[in-house]
Amino acid sequence: MTTLHVIAHSPFGDERLASCLRLLGTDDALLLCGDAVYALRSGSEPHRQLQAAGLAQRLFALEEDVQARAVGNELAKAVDYGGFVELSLHYDKVNSWL
Amino acid sequence: MKFAIAVFSPAHAPSSRRALRYAEAVLAGGHEIARLFFYQDGVHSASANVVAPQDELDVAGQWRAFIEANQLDAVVCIAAALRRGVLDEAEANRYQRPAVNLPKPWELSGLGQLHEAAQVADRLVCFGGD
Amino acid sequence: MAKSLLIISRQAPWNGPSAREALDIALAGGAFDLPLGMLFLDDGVFQLAADQQPTAVQQKNLAANLQALPMFGVEDLFACSHSLARRGLAADTLALPVQVLDDAALAALIARFDQVVTL
Numbered sequence: 001m002t003t004l005h006v007i008a009h010s011p012f013g014d015e016r017l018a019s020c021l022r023l024l025g026t027d028d029a030l031l032l033c034g035d036a037v038y039a040l041r042s043g044s045e046p047h048r049q050l051q052a053a054g055l056a057q058r059l060f061a062l063e064e065d066v067q068a069r070a071v072g073n074e075l076a077k078a079v080d081y082g083g084f085v086e087l088s089l090h091y092d093k094v095n096s097w098l
Numbered sequence: 099m100k101f102a103i104a105v106f107s108p109a110h111a112p113s114s115r116r117a118l119r120y121a122e123a124v125l126a127g128g129h130e131i132a133r134l135f136f137y138q139d140g141v142h143s144a145s146a147n148v149v150a151p152q153d154e155l156d157v158a159g160q161w162r163a164f165i166e167a168n169q170l171d172a173v174v175c176i177a178a179a180l181r182r183g184v185l186d187e188a189e190a191n192r193y194q195r196p197a198v199n200l201p202k203p204w205e206l207s208g209l210g211q212l213h214e215a216a217q218v219a220d221r222l223v224c225f226g227g228d
Numbered sequence: 229m230a231k232s233l234l235i236i237s238r239q240a241p242w243n244g245p246s247a248r249e250a251l252d253i254a255l256a257g258g259a260f261d262l263p264l265g266m267l268f269l270d271d272g273v274f275q276l277a278a279d280q281q282p283t284a285v286q287q288k289n290l291a292a293n294l295q296a297l298p299m300f301g302v303e304d305l306f307a308c309s310h311s312l313a314r315r316g317l318a319a320d321t322l323a324l325p326v327q328v329l330d331d332a333a334l335a336a337l338i339a340r341f342d343q344v345v346t347l
Contacts (some may be wrong), residue, residue: 001341008113008227015270018217019238022301022310026272027337034112034228063114064203081123088099098107106347138249138347176235177252209256217262218232222343 001092002027011046016097021053024061029091030055031084032076033062040066040073045077050075060087102215104135106226108142109110109150109158117225125168131160133215134165134172140226141179144172147199165203176206231342232263237272238346240277242282247275247336250347251293258300263342265304267334268326275312276322291323308334 005028011017016038020030032039039046040061061076062084068097079087086096101140107113122129148158159167165172179200180189186200198204216222235254241248250266257264275290282289286326297305304329305326312328319328329337338344 001342003338006117008225016238018312019270019308023334023338025339028335028339032244033116066189079318081119082127084120085127085129088101088223093341093343094223094227095338095346096222096224097238098224098347104345135325138246178245178249182314210260212253213233213257213260213262216233222345224345224347227347 001078002029004029004031004087004091005032006094007036009022010035011049014082015044018049019053021049022098023026024055028085029058029060029087031060031062031079031087033065034095035065035069037061037065037069037071037073040071040075042072047075049067099220100130100132100218102132102135102212102219102222104137104212104222104224104226106138106224107137107145107228108149109145109161110211111139111226111228113225113228114143115155115157116138118157118164120223120225121164131168131170132219133211134170135212135215136172136174137178137212138208138226139182141174141182141184144174144179144204145184146197146201147197162203166184170203172204173207173211174200174204175209175212176210179206202207232340233267233340234265234267234341234344235314236267236269236344237275238270238273240271240338241280242285242287243271246347247272247290248288248293251290251297254291254297254345255347256286256302256303258297258302265337266302267308267337268311269308269313269334270311271315273307273315273317275306276288278321278323280323287316288324294327296323302307306323306337318323
């Protein structure tokens with residue numbers, strides 16, 4: 001079964017993103033929301049980690065959080081809440097890294 | 099499709115607002131919310147005593163309005179609530195505490211309600227951690 | 229058939245109520261005979277360290293409750309080998325019988341469950 005992983009914490013000084021990327025299945029997806037969208041800042045170490053993870057079409061970001069923080073986003077597909085709900089159903093389950 | 103949504107953070111946390119916006123999108127998408135379950139600091143999202151600054155969003159008030167408008171089943175974990183001082187009238191009387199701060203529409207109950215919701219729902223989605 | 233639930237516990241034992249509240253979810257589910265698993269990840273592996281003395285910080289004995297999990301029907305207990313190694317915890321010194329899994333095995337573990345809660 002596939003999992004949509006959801007991370008809402010800043011990747012700087014926090015282990016969630018690194019641990020998630022280690023455990024991510026080949027058909028799983030990752031949705032960044034809240035401060036986790038800071039991982040999309042190019043030139044940053046988390047951005048390099050995301051690129052290295054080669055998520056391609058399986059990396060998403062909540063649009064409102066990208067906008068609020070003025071993070072340039074070239075890596076993730078931006079979604080709104082309707083998109084978030086659709087993703088929740090497209091993948092077999094949702095794992096929020098609280 | 100049926101959703102069980104669990105909230106682990108207080109009203110002032112970004113994840114509580116996010117959970118509410120998500121819950122709204124679930125209903126807007128034509129889906130059902132089997133239950134809302136408030137655990138850990140999520141019990142504070144149910145507090146009637148939260149006073150949001152006038153120029154800020156009243157997330158606790160919006161949760162209450164959303165639950166009432168859609169007649170949703172909103173459960174607050176009793177063990178988590180007691181530990182954090184969120185009490186309905188029965189518990190305030192039982193423990194002789196001076197204040198009641200858990201109003202209708204929320205109900206106090208146990209973790210069994212979270213498990214039951216997870217069993218009947220197609221998806222269990224959790225928000226919290228901040 | 230009942231849906232299976234994996235509970236991932238990521239917090240250290242004396243970092244507020246999170247470790248206990250993750251355990252409470254497991255115990256409640258076990259009481260209802262639900263198919264559950266529990267994974268200790270990141271700082272959550274510190275819950276498994278032997279010889280802890282919670283009374284020193286005026287806390288209850290979490291290890292005793294963790295050891296009660298099999299009695300509640302929760303026997304599928306796992307720990308992340310990377311998290312253990314990073315924290316200098318040897319798998320054969322742990323206070324709880326857990327299966328130690330590497331990253332690939334953990335990805336497969338998560339994939340097997342119908343639902344996951346991570347706290």
